[in-house]
Amino acid sequence: MATKILSVDDSRTIRLIVGKAFRPYDVTILEASNGEEGLGVAAREKPDLIILDVTMPVMDGVTMLGKLKEDPALKAIPVIMLTAESGRENVLQIARLGVRDYLVKPFKEEQLIEKAGRCVTLEKRPVAAPA
Amino acid sequence: MSQTIQTSSICEFMNRHLVDVFETMLSMKATAVAGAGVPNLEERVTGCVAFAGEHINGAVYLHLGAPFATQVAAAMLGLEPADLGEAEVNDVVGEATNMLTGGLKSWLCDSGAECAVSTPAIIRGSAFVIEPVPDVEREWLVFQCDQNRIVVEIHVKVG
Numbered sequence: 001m002a003t004k005i006l007s008v009d010d011s012r013t014i015r016l017i018v019g020k021a022f023r024p025y026d027v028t029i030l031e032a033s034n035g036e037e038g039l040g041v042a043a044r045e046k047p048d049l050i051i052l053d054v055t056m057p058v059m060d061g062v063t064m065l066g067k068l069k070e071d072p073a074l075k076a077i078p079v080i081m082l083t084a085e086s087g088r089e090n091v092l093q094i095a096r097l098g099v100r101d102y103l104v105k106p107f108k109e110e111q112l113i114e115k116a117g118r119c120v121t122l123e124k125r126p127v128a129a130p131a
Numbered sequence: 132m133s134q135t136i137q138t139s140s141i142c143e144f145m146n147r148h149l150v151d152v153f154e155t156m157l158s159m160k161a162t163a164v165a166g167a168g169v170p171n172l173e174e175r176v177t178g179c180v181a182f183a184g185e186h187i188n189g190a191v192y193l194h195l196g197a198p199f200a201t202q203v204a205a206a207m208l209g210l211e212p213a214d215l216g217e218a219e220v221n222d223v224v225g226e227a228t229n230m231l232t233g234g235l236k237s238w239l240c241d242s243g244a245e246c247a248v249s250t251p252a253i254i255r256g257s258a259f260v261i262e263p264v265p266d267v268e269r270e271w272l273v274f275q276c277d278q279n280r281i282v283v284e285i286h287v288k289v290g
Contacts, residue, residue, distance in 0.1 A: 012222050013219075013226040014226060016208050017156075017208065020209045057250070084229055084236075085236055085240075088240075105230050106152045106155040106156040107156075108155055
């Protein structure tokens with residue numbers, strides 16, 4: 001069964017970039033545009049990994065992470081936080097939240113794959129045989 | 132605030148940061164053009180993100196010519212330019228402006244000037260000028276990226 005990765009970001013651009021990064025791998029990408037939607041998708045789909053933006057409308061990433069950690073059924077799902085802010089305080093705050101890892105925008109797709117690969121098994125999609 | 136933020140320091144940071152954003156997200160080499168002055172802006176897509184804090188506030192505008200904005204969006208999303216509509220291009224320019232201003236916010240916070248940033252907004256067209264309000268300094272930063280110009284306009288008020 002394909003690895004399920006949930007991308008939670010209010011920017012469609014970032015969700016598309018995340019999808020593009022994992023295209024060569026046997027991964028199903030799930031999407032949500034804020035923390036509230038993200039919690040719903042996480043509860044329904046039980047993803048293997050969540051890639052979570054910090055600053056979002058409706059419910060931000062920090063709040064969503066707190067709710068994930070309070071839920072016995074979801075708290076073990078590893079989370080990689082994505083943030084546009086690399087300031088010392090911001091990074092320290094994220095580290096205290098119990099995330100598996102974090103990535104500062106701008107980021108290279110290879111960095112995302114490397115960090116995700118430390119959390120879940122990523123297998124290359126089989127190459128289709130020529131007709 | 133531990134030190135006074137100089138507009139020239141903000142420009143120096145942004146000169147480095149824009150090059151980093153374009154290299155990292157787009158594999159595009161942008162080079163700062165020193166002394167370019169006020170650029171002649173054609174039909175363009177402009178991203179805007181404001182920042183505001185107790186000691187500093189302002190806004191960052193990223194101006195890209197419309198065809199180049201489509202090229203940037205295609206590079207960022209890994210799609211063909213012909214497959215992109217205005218909405219996708221707007222979203223990418225907004226996200227690029229967000230990354231630029233997010234980096235500036237981090238740098239300002241580490242320099243003792245805490246601030247928050249807005250969500251991105253997009254302006255499209257050619258016959259518009261963004262005027263700073265009184266007491267706000269305006270700086271133009273111009274970059275060359277192959278045959279294309281990238282213009283960053285920074286409005287800032289310190290204190």
